[in-house]
Amino acid sequence: MSARPGVGLRKKRVAMTNGSKDIQRAPRLTITGLKKSFGSNQVLHGIDLDFEPGQFIGLMGPNGAGKSTLIKILAGLYHADEGVIKLDDEPVRSLGSRTECGFLHQDLGLIEDMSICDNLRLGQEPMKLAGPILNVGRERRSAADAIARVGLDRGVDTPISALAPGEKTLVAVARMLDRGARILFVDEATSTLPVGESRRLTDALRETVRDGATVIMVSHKLSEILDCTDRVVVLLDGDVTTDEPTASLDRSALVRKLVSAESESAEDLEPDNTFHPLGGELLALDSACYGRVGPVDLVLRGGEIIGLTGLPGSGLHDIGFLVQGSAKPTRGSVRVGDGVKRALVPPHRETQGGIPTTSIRENMTLSSLPRWRSVTRLLSLGRESTDAQEMTSELNVVPGDAEGAYQVLSGGNKQKVIFGRVLLQEPQVYVLCEPTRGVDIKTRTEIYRLIRKLRSTDVAVLVISSDSEDLFAVCDRIGVVDDGRVTELESSEEMNTQQLEALV
Amino acid sequence: MSSESVAHAPSAAPGAASRESAFKRLLGSPLTQGSLTTIAFLILFVAYGLWLGDKFVNIDARLLDVHQNAPILLLGLAVMVTLIAGQFDLSVGGMATLTTFLSVGLVVDHNWPFGLVLLACLLAGLLGGLANGLLVVKLGVNTFIATLGTGGIFLGISNVLFGGTQLAPTGDSPQLPAWFSGEGSLGSFSEKFPSIITWVALAVCAVGFFRWLQGRRPEQRSQASWNVISGGILVVLAAILFGLDLVGWVNGISVTIGVMVLIGLILWIVMKYTTYGRYLHATGSNPEAARLAGVKTDKETVIAFVTGGLLAAIAGVILAANQGAASPGVGTGFLLPAFAAAFLGTVIMSTGKFHVWGTLIGGTFLLWVTQGLIVGGLPFTWTDVVNGAVLVAAVAVSTVFRRRA
Numbered sequence: 001m002s003a004r005p006g007v008g009l010r011k012k013r014v015a016m017t018n019g020s021k022d023i024q025r026a027p028r029l030t031i032t033g034l035k036k037s038f039g040s041n042q043v044l045h046g047i048d049l050d051f052e053p054g055q056f057i058g059l060m061g062p063n064g065a066g067k068s069t070l071i072k073i074l075a076g077l078y079h080a081d082e083g084v085i086k087l088d089d090e091p092v093r094s095l096g097s098r099t100e101c102g103f104l105h106q107d108l109g110l111i112e113d114m115s116i117c118d119n120l121r122l123g124q125e126p127m128k129l130a131g132p133i134l135n136v137g138r139e140r141r142s143a144a145d146a147i148a149r150v151g152l153d154r155g156v157d158t159p160i161s162a163l164a165p166g167e168k169t170l171v172a173v174a175r176m177l178d179r180g181a182r183i184l185f186v187d188e189a190t191s192t193l194p195v196g197e198s199r200r201l202t203d204a205l206r207e208t209v210r211d212g213a214t215v216i217m218v219s220h221k222l223s224e225i226l227d228c229t230d231r232v233v234v235l236l237d238g239d240v241t242t243d244e245p246t247a248s249l250d251r252s253a254l255v256r257k258l259v260s261a262e263s264e265s266a267e268d269l270e271p272d273n274t275f276h277p278l279g280g281e282l283l284a285l286d287s288a289c290y291g292r293v294g295p296v297d298l299v300l301r302g303g304e305i306i307g308l309t310g311l312p313g314s315g316l317h318d319i320g321f322l323v324q325g326s327a328k329p330t331r332g333s334v335r336v337g338d339g340v341k342r343a344l345v346p347p348h349r350e351t352q353g354g355i356p357t358t359s360i361r362e363n364m365t366l367s368s369l370p371r372w373r374s375v376t377r378l379l380s381l382g383r384e385s386t387d388a389q390e391m392t393s394e395l396n397v398v399p400g401d402a403e404g405a406y407q408v409l410s411g412g413n414k415q416k417v418i419f420g421r422v423l424l425q426e427p428q429v430y431v432l433c434e435p436t437r438g439v440d441i442k443t444r445t446e447i448y449r450l451i452r453k454l455r456s457t458d459v460a461v462l463v464i465s466s467d468s469e470d471l472f473a474v475c476d477r478i479g480v481v482d483d484g485r486v487t488e489l490e491s492s493e494e495m496n497t498q499q500l501e502a503l504v
Numbered sequence: 505m506s507s508e509s510v511a512h513a514p515s516a517a518p519g520a521a522s523r524e525s526a527f528k529r530l531l532g533s534p535l536t537q538g539s540l541t542t543i544a545f546l547i548l549f550v551a552y553g554l555w556l557g558d559k560f561v562n563i564d565a566r567l568l569d570v571h572q573n574a575p576i577l578l579l580g581l582a583v584m585v586t587l588i589a590g591q592f593d594l595s596v597g598g599m600a601t602l603t604t605f606l607s608v609g610l611v612v613d614h615n616w617p618f619g620l621v622l623l624a625c626l627l628a629g630l631l632g633g634l635a636n637g638l639l640v641v642k643l644g645v646n647t648f649i650a651t652l653g654t655g656g657i658f659l660g661i662s663n664v665l666f667g668g669t670q671l672a673p674t675g676d677s678p679q680l681p682a683w684f685s686g687e688g689s690l691g692s693f694s695e696k697f698p699s700i701i702t703w704v705a706l707a708v709c710a711v712g713f714f715r716w717l718q719g720r721r722p723e724q725r726s727q728a729s730w731n732v733i734s735g736g737i738l739v740v741l742a743a744i745l746f747g748l749d750l751v752g753w754v755n756g757i758s759v760t761i762g763v764m765v766l767i768g769l770i771l772w773i774v775m776k777y778t779t780y781g782r783y784l785h786a787t788g789s790n791p792e793a794a795r796l797a798g799v800k801t802d803k804e805t806v807i808a809f810v811t812g813g814l815l816a817a818i819a820g821v822i823l824a825a826n827q828g829a830a831s832p833g834v835g836t837g838f839l840l841p842a843f844a845a846a847f848l849g850t851v852i853m854s855t856g857k858f859h860v861w862g863t864l865i866g867g868t869f870l871l872w873v874t875q876g877l878i879v880g881g882l883p884f885t886w887t888d889v890v891n892g893a894v895l896v897a898a899v900a901v902s903t904v905f906r907r908r909a
Contacts, residue, residue, distance in 0.1 A: 326796050346796045353796075357789040357857060366786055367797045369779040378777040421797060 025212035026053040026182035027088040027100055034083030036069055043069045045238045047083070051183070056209045057216045058225035058246065060258060061235035062440035067218050070235070071187055075103050095183070102181025104189050106438070108172040110160045117143040117156040120175050146178040147171065150204040164311075166197025173204055177213075184208065186217040190224060191438040194311050194466035202228040220440055221467070222254055234258060258441050276476070279303040279457030282340050283323060283429050287332035291318045293484045295332050298323075300429060300460035305451065306489065307463045307475030314481045317347045317433050320464045324431045340429055343367065343422040345415075347433035347464070353418045354406055361388035361402040364420040371424075391420040396446065412443035419450060430454055430461045436470055448473045541851045541902050545869045552876040559879045563749060567756040569871045571693045574764045575600060575823040576838045577867045580845030581771055581860065582815035587846055588775070588858045589808035590788035591640060591647045595655030596816035596842060598662075599632050600835030603820030605662040608671050608680065608830040615678045625817050632658055633813020637806030663832060672829035684825050690759050691825030697762030702754045714738055760822060765864070767818065771811075772860040784808055785857075840888060844870055844895040851902040870894055 034047040044066050051057060061067050072078045074085065076094030085092050087100070095101035110119050120143045121127075127142070129135040143156040152170045160168055169189050176184060186205065190198035198221075205215045206228055219225055225232060225246070232249060234242035234257050242257045249257070279302020287295035293315035300306065300323070310316040321327035322334060324344040336342070346352035355363050365372065365384055372384040388402040395416040397409070406417060415435070422430060432451065436444045451474045454461050463475055471478050477489040553561045560566075570577070579596050586593040603625040610616040610624060632654065639650040673679045685691045717734040721727065775781035786794035787801045795801045819838075824830060845867025852862040852869070874890045882890075 321796075324796075344796055346793070351790070352792050355786045355789045355793055358785060362782065362785075366782065366794070366799065369782055373779065378773070379779065379782070381777070 024182065026214040028052055028086075029095075029183055029214065030084075030086040030089075031074075032084045032086075034070070034073065034085070035081045036066075036073060036078065037081055043238050044073075044080075047235075047238075047240055049233065049240065049243070051214050051216065053182075053214050054209060054212050055214055055231055056206060056229045057214070058229035058232045059216055059218045059235070060220070060225060060232060060254075062258070062442050065235045065440075066238040067235055068187070071103070071185055071218065074101075074185065099180045100182045101185070102176030102179065102183070103185045103187070104169070104172055104176060105187045106189060106191065108168055108189075110168060110172060110175075112161040113159060115157045115159055116147060116154065116163075116171055119160060119171060120146055120156075120178055124179065142178070146174040149177060150174045151200065151207070164197060166193050166200050169193065169197075169201050170204060173201070173208075177208065182212070183214045184216070186215060186219075188218050188220070188438060190217075190219055190221060194309075195468065196311065198224060220438070220444070221469075222251055222441075223469075226251060226254065232257075255441070276303055276455060277457055279459075280337075282337045282458075282460045283342070284335045285319075285322060285329075285332070286335060288322055288329040288334055289331040290322050290327050290329050291315055293318045293322070293481070294329070296322070296484075296486050298479075298486060300462060302428070302460055303455060303457040304477070305455060305461040305463060305475045307465065307471035307478040307492070308481055308486065309464075309466055309468060309471055309478065310481030311466075315484050316464055316466070316481045319481065319486070320344065320347070320431045320433045320462065323429065323462055337428075341425060341427040342429040342431065343425040343427035344431045345418050345422055345433055345435055347437070349411065349414055349418065349437065354414055356407045358406060359403050360392055360397065360406050360409070360417055361385055363406045363417050364388045364391055364402070364424055367421050368424045368426075387424070388420075391424060392417075395420050395423075395450070412439035415439055415443070415447070419447070428459055430459065431464070432461065433464045434467070435463060435465065436467060437465075539853065541848075541898055542853065542865075544898075544901075545852075545873070549872060549876070552872075552880075556876065556880055560876050563752045563756050566872060566875075567753070567758065567761065568693055569875050570868055571758045571760050572826065573841075573867070573871050574760045575819040575826070575835075576841045576871075577845060577864055578764060578767065578815055578819035578822065579835070579838050579842035580849070580863045580867045581768060582812040582819065583842050584846040584849065584858045584860070584863045585771070585784075585808050585815065586647075586812045588788050589784050589805050590791065591805060591808065593636060593651045593809065593812045593816075594648065594839065595632065595636060595651040595658060596812060596819075597835040597837070597839040598655035598658035599629060599813055599816035600820035600823060600838060601830075601833060602632075602658040602662045603628055603817040604824045604827075604830045604834055605666050605671060607821050607824035608673070608828075609666040611680055612671060612673050612677045613666065618681050618684065622821065625821050626814060628658075629813040629815070629817025630810055631813075632817075633810035634806065636813065637809030640809065641802045641805050659833060659836060662830075666830070668832055670829065670831050680824075680828060685828040689825070690763075691822070691828065693758045693760075695759045696755065697757045697759050699754050699757070701762070702757060706750075706754070710738060710742070713741075760826065763822070767815070768860050768864050771815075775860060780804065780807065837888075841867065841870060841891050844891050847895060848898055851898055 029049075029051040031047055031049045034044055035042070036044040047066075047070060059067055059070075069078065073080045074095050076096030079093075085095065087095070087098065092098065096103070111122070114122075117140055121139055127135045127138045140156050147154065147156065147170070150170045150173050152167060152174065154163065154167065160171065163171065172189075173184070184205065190201060193201065202217075202224060205217065209215050209230075217225075217229065226249065229246045232242060232244055232246050232254065233240060236258075281299055281301050283300045285296050285298040287297060289295050296319060298306075298319070308316065308319060318327060321344075322329060324342045325334070325336075326344065355366065361384065365388055369379065369384075372380050372387070374380045385402060392400055392402040397413050397416050397420070406414065409417065415437075419435075422432075435447050435451065439447065448470075451461060451463065461474075463470060465471060472492055472495075475492050478492050478495060479486045479489040481487075549560075579600060582596045583593050606625050606628060607621060610621045611618060616624070636651050636654055639645045639654070640647050680686070681689075683689050688695055714734055717737060718730070721730040725733070775784070783794065783799045783801075783804045784807075786797070786799055787804045791801050816835075820835060823834065827834075846858060846863050848866025848870060849859050849862030849864075850856050852866045853859060870891060873894050874887050877886070877890055878884050
């Protein structure tokens with residue numbers, strides 16, 4: 001591990017002792033024989049789990065394995081068909097309404113325009129001075145205590161919108177703890193955070209575990225689970241297939257548990273170190289500036305896959321927009337080779353990627369529609385749908401009907417559809433931002449395989465990701481975006497995760 | 505046979521479950537969902553028919569409703585285009601009023617040649633739409649405020665230019681062209697649309713429907729048997745339609761209605777079969793994603809406002825043809841039924857998307873619901889109450905139902 005988190009940790013300990021007086025042990029959570037079906041499709045086949053207080057549990061499994069269903073049943077959003085949930089031997093219907101349980105989703109449920117203090121008070125018993133007049137001083141002191149407990153060093157009047165993504169997550173954790181939550185469910189909250197910030201979150205969670213809380217964290221990130229949890233539970237197709245102390249597992253053992261029988265997938269996660277011939281220069285940034293980035297110099301050549309990483313707020317993805325052309329440089333220039341087409345997988349799938357009200361076909365073909373225009377200038381829906389169906393099958397999108405609705409797909413399948421859109425453009429420059437954000441390990445290997453297949457001497461690929469695993473798996477050379485500039489690109493073979501994380 | 509039933513015996517309970525879920529799937533299927541509101545309306549009309557008899561079941565009277573309200577339905581299409589782009593255009597009522605006054609006033613007060621008058625009306629629609637589009641896209645003015653303001657301006661211009669009073673040709677003023685307004689003209693209900701065109705269009709629809717059915721062949725059916733079944737469905741449908749006096753309906757269609765349907769057809773082709781239509785839907789659904797996917801969202805939005813302005817201008821011209829006169833603020837009251845038609849369109853023949861045919865049919869159903877009540881004795885002053893109530897009820901019911909399924 002790098003040296004930096006240690007400093008933060010020490011600060012946090014001091015803060016912890018201030019706030020820990022009202023902290024109690026978590027109740028014991030027992031789940032027995034939990035079953036759930038949707039229609040004729042059984043999603044959970046009888047889950048038995050027992051969570052002692054003071055444990056940090058990593059819950060893993062591919063998309064569709066039943067993790068979300070399990071969490072939703074516990075939160076009371078779904079009802080189990082069979083099975084019992086008990087808190088300290090007291091059977092409960094769900095944990096959603098229990099003050100001792102807290103759920104943290106990717107959507108943190110914070111109001112951006114309001115301050116930290118106001119967000120913490122929302123939905124809580126008001127602290128009143130007299131009549132309807134609020135005791136603002138007491139509210140602020142209580143909020144300051146709550147965020148100190150998670151090691152967040154910010155003024156309580158700071159609006160949420162001014163915080164980094166990781167800090168927002170910490171506020172959400174502080175709010176759960178402030179409301180008395182002792183069993184914390186953290187559902188993929190780290191998937192959109194860069195390494196440094198997700199470590200702050202897991203450190204804060206670790207501290208609450210040390211004080212007797214239970215944390216159950218859903219994550220696809222292997223290194224995170226291996227680094228910070230005490231116990232790993234893996235769900236595969238609605239069954240608990242692994243329930244072991246983390247100490248007994250290493251990375252490759254965990255990958256094997258996750259992909260069950262398919263051993264080929266594991267290889268795809270490893271870097272590909274064979275030699276590839278380079279082509280000519282396709283695109284170059286010359287001291288280009290835009291937003292918070294710049295001046296950036298970067299050359300993309302055919303046959304090469306370049307990776308960039310950095311903190312959010314570093315303008316990481318703005319470089320992607322510059323390269324793709326949806327952002328114009330405010331200074332400097334972007335030189336694009338003659339007839340070079342560029343295509344983009346945007347970093348935020350939900351807000352920037354999909355067109356929610358349309359079909360898979362319409363999502364895939366959006367960027368290359370003129371291709372299906374006939375002589376009358378009207379679209380030939382028949383040819384369009386044949387091509388879209390072919391791409392849907394090739395990318396193994398599930399369910400595989402191109403006329404199906406896009407919005408109901410799982411995250412990984414949505415990502416494949418966006419990839420399909422980019423592939424149909426047949427560009428020479430691919431800009432892939434956060435290509436594996438929030439997708440399971442199987443889809444991740446499929447996406448890595450796909451990216452490697454793009455390689456050819458007249459195609460350049462730029463992968464921009466805050467997940468270092470992406471960069472090591474597919475990139476030839478890696479650069480770090482720091483303070484708006486890109487560091488010297490280094491060969492991925494000469495770097496390892498620790499070095500890279502230290503740079504970020 | 506017997507071995508098969510033995511093999512299936514142990515799974516009897518899941519079988520029941522899958523039947524139940526098949527029922528749920530049927531209820532949840534887009535086709536069922538899309539036709540539910542339609543069926544609800546049809547049941548209502550049957551009830552009206554039983555209650556009011558010949559006073560409601562009267563092809564001429566019902567087509568006259570559509571004829572008289574064609575401007576409203578066209579305004580429904582005008583707002584639909586901008587709604588698809590994710591914008592609201594509240595100025596269409598003002599624009600329609602303006603072009604009604606231009607159509608009548610430029611002839612009566614200023615003796616312009618009529619061709620030039622029509623050109624001026626279309627130009628007004630184009631410029632008005634362009635102004636809306638540029639205000640919203642370039643200056644970033646909120647779409648409600650921008651179009652509320654320009655709508656006021658359009659309405660105001662009609663008052664300023666023509667004195668703010670009722671305007672109609674008099675004995676000694678220049679007259680509107682005979683083909684445009686008055687007895688036996690474009691605007692009169694007695695002037696019928698050539699029925700041959702309607703029959704050809706219906707035949708094309710029948711072929712299209714047959715091909716659509718062909719594409720939905722269940723796997724266990726052979727092609728030949730499915731052909732027979734599809735043909736059977738078509739024959740039964742045709743029999744029902746002829747039973748409902750299809751001939752009478754076709755012969756009763758006025759030129760105005762025909763023109764309106766033609767405009768609808770062009771718009772439908774643009775929305776479904778051009779890149780522009782696809783880009784517009786993407787822009788309305790997720791502008792950021794559309795922009796990053798290479799769609800020029802600003803341009804598409806401006807074009808949507810221009811199209812809306814043009815349609816509103818045409819609506820005003822047709823209003824002038826129908827009435828042969830212009831009254832102050834005539835188009836402003838059309839805003840509610842126009843939006844109602846567009847929103848009803850999202851729950852008729854569609855699940856939540858704006859749609860040309862949905863808008864025209866939804867708007868027509870809305871008319872008939874109101875007319876039925878008026879025929880039944882409700883004072884016509886209740887029209888807006890009924891319009892508002894039907895809109896809210898239809899959209900609310902189908903939203904709740906969709907959430908359940």
